[in-house]
Amino acid sequence: MTYCLGIINRAGLVLAADSRTNAGVDYISTYHKLFDFSIPGERVILLCTSGNLSVTQGVINLLKRELQTPETDNLNTFSSLYDIAGHIGAKIRQIHDRDREWLERDKIDASCSFLVAGQLPGEISQLYLVYSQGNFIQATPETPFLQIGETKYGKPILDRTLTYDSPMEAVAKCALLSIDSTMKSNISVGPPINLMMYHADTFAVRHKLTLRLGDPYLAKMRKSWEESLRQAFESMPDLEWKHQPQASDEDIFID
Template identity: 40%
Template structure:
């Protein structure tokens, strides 16, 4: 499985992905699910979920199209984030058309979805989530974050903490706590965690870090959170019963 999160804030974007892929518990591996495209007028990050074969093919296609000179919009030439996500969508559909018939013969589903965030000069930062069918949605003022994969364990903390005005530093901590909760409750999500922070109008990721197993910052955060939660718990008022 996978766990990916993207959060759109007033000040910028925070995105993170885990690194575990598996086809059965006896066949798991580590792959980076984050792809970054940076150049002076744009900073774009994709987080991949789904079958690794499908998502790798989409990312590679995006890179190859970025190098081609046939004139169609690509990751380096798209005028808006919407135009770029449309390119992603087209790639997902191309790979889907190619792979789906062979997969379905073996009762497998084609599955490749992405969280796409970033900024292209001329507009504000934007955050999207694409589906395996190639259609996609954009985060707005009502919903500022997208999750893919094993999303449920880590959703309550995001629901409780994130608002549009949450600082980037707090959003980073919230996303890491969300990963910590998910990894404690589900074996199919695992470190390293790739995390990026993008500040409005920089056109360059101002923070990027891979949290490896045993990362001291992550361990401190995880321990502080656990201890804090247990201590809040200890201070909760006892339930007074009617019976």
């Protein structure tokens, strides 16, 4: 499994990904799922991948090869991130055309998804989710995040705390906690965690972070967070119980 997360913000964007890949519970390995195709000073293009590893590696490989044959359309020739999202969708379809029938014959799931984030000259910074079918959606200020992979465990913290105007450092911490919550609840999501923060209009990703297993920051963060949650319970308003007499008069919970 995988968990990757992109967040757009008035001030830029944040991308985060775990690194665990598994084929069953008895074959677990580590792969990067966060890729930086930026040309510093010119364009920022970040990708996250989820799903069948042979398919996502196939797509990344195609994208890299195209960069080495400059006469073809490639990540550096498009003038809009929207077109890049569509291009990645086309690459997914290309790999699926080649492999999917063979995978499905053995009931292997060929699905995958990509987050595409960044900024091209003349555009604001943007975030897209490209589905396994090659179609795609864009994050908007109303729902400023998109997730791929094991999305549920890490969603409540985003739903509760993120806005388009949250301070960037808080957004990055929120992304990290969202990944950490998922790692804690699903063993198929695991470290290292890769995190990137991009400030809009700088056209260079200056903030990167890799947190490995046993990283003291991860331990400190968890401790601080869990302590805060415990304090939060204490500051929550007291429950207003409907106190029952000795014998329950009327059983409100049976129809």
